[in-house]
Amino acid sequence: LAKTTQPISMDSYEGQEVNITCSHNNIATNDYITWYQQFPSQGPRFIIQGYKTKVTNEVASLFIPADRKSSTLSLPRVSLSDTAVYYCLVAPLSSARQLTFGSGTQLTVLP
Amino acid sequence: ETGVTQSPTHLIKTRGQQVTLRCSSQSGHNTVSWYQQALGQGPQFIFQYYREEENGRGNFPPRFSGLQFPNYSSELNVNALELDDSALYLCASSLGGGQSSYNEQFFGPGTRLTVL
Numbered sequence: 001l002a003k004t005t006q007p008i009s010m011d012s013y014e015g016q017e018v019n020i021t022c023s024h025n026n027i028a029t030n031d032y033i034t035w036y037q038q039f040p041s042q043g044p045r046f047i048i049q050g051y052k053t054k055v056t057n058e059v060a061s062l063f064i065p066a067d068r069k070s071s072t073l074s075l076p077r078v079s080l081s082d083t084a085v086y087y088c089l090v091a092p093l094s095s096a097r098q099l100t101f102g103s104g105t106q107l108t109v110l111p
Numbered sequence: 112e113t114g115v116t117q118s119p120t121h122l123i124k125t126r127g128q129q130v131t132l133r134c135s136s137q138s139g140h141n142t143v144s145w146y147q148q149a150l151g152q153g154p155q156f157i158f159q160y161y162r163e164e165e166n167g168r169g170n171f172p173p174r175f176s177g178l179q180f181p182n183y184s185s186e187l188n189v190n191a192l193e194l195d196d197s198a199l200y201l202c203a204s205s206l207g208g209g210q211s212s213y214n215e216q217f218f219g220p221g222t223r224l225t226v227l
Contacts, residue, residue, distance in 0.1 A: 041221070098156035
């Protein structure tokens with residue numbers, strides 16, 4: 001399973017765009033990149049998943065360069081309620097038997 | 112559509128005891144995964160069940176065992192509890208098989224286990 005590296009913590013202010021970058025130098029050809037969000041005392045919640053280029057949904061955008069060795073989760077106009085831990089995961093799509101979570105990035109949104 | 116539920120919410124046990132945690136998967140999901148999350152850490156994969164069969168196991172000792180029932184609900188059993196077993200235990204369900212994505216898993220709120 002490809003190892004991921006992401007910042008331990010980030011601070012932002014309400015209304016700003018936040019970009020969290022994840023490095024995954026050993027990503028395999030059939031690996032997909034998935035991001036989860038976790039609030040205290042709750043289970044993680046799926047945010048977005050992609051393979052290459054750009055993926056956008058109602059919550060976030062995911063940017064993946066051509067070499068796929070990194071990815072950036074972009075949260076537009078964050079609010080206080082976006083304060084959470086964000087996890088970047090890399091795994092095959094249909095044959096994955098487990099999700100490997102790192103320590104994640106603690107995002108704190110300040111007023 | 113009912114989400115993933117877990118019981119109990121909190122549990123306190125003493126070292127050496129045994130515990131059973133329960134999980135009801137989201138409607139229509141046939142795959143259940145269990146994770147252990149220690150304070151300040153990301154969730155660690157324990158094992159996964161797909162259609163009542165174990166479908167993968169993480170680096171956990173045999174005293175961690177599981178079961179999945181015909182309705183796809185699941186149990187996690189831990190024998191001979193140790194202090195380090197204190198953690199949040201998360202259950203996640205997904206729709207496995209074919210081209211479905213194992214990566215989009217739906218997590219329950221977890222069971223907070225404290226071992227004294």
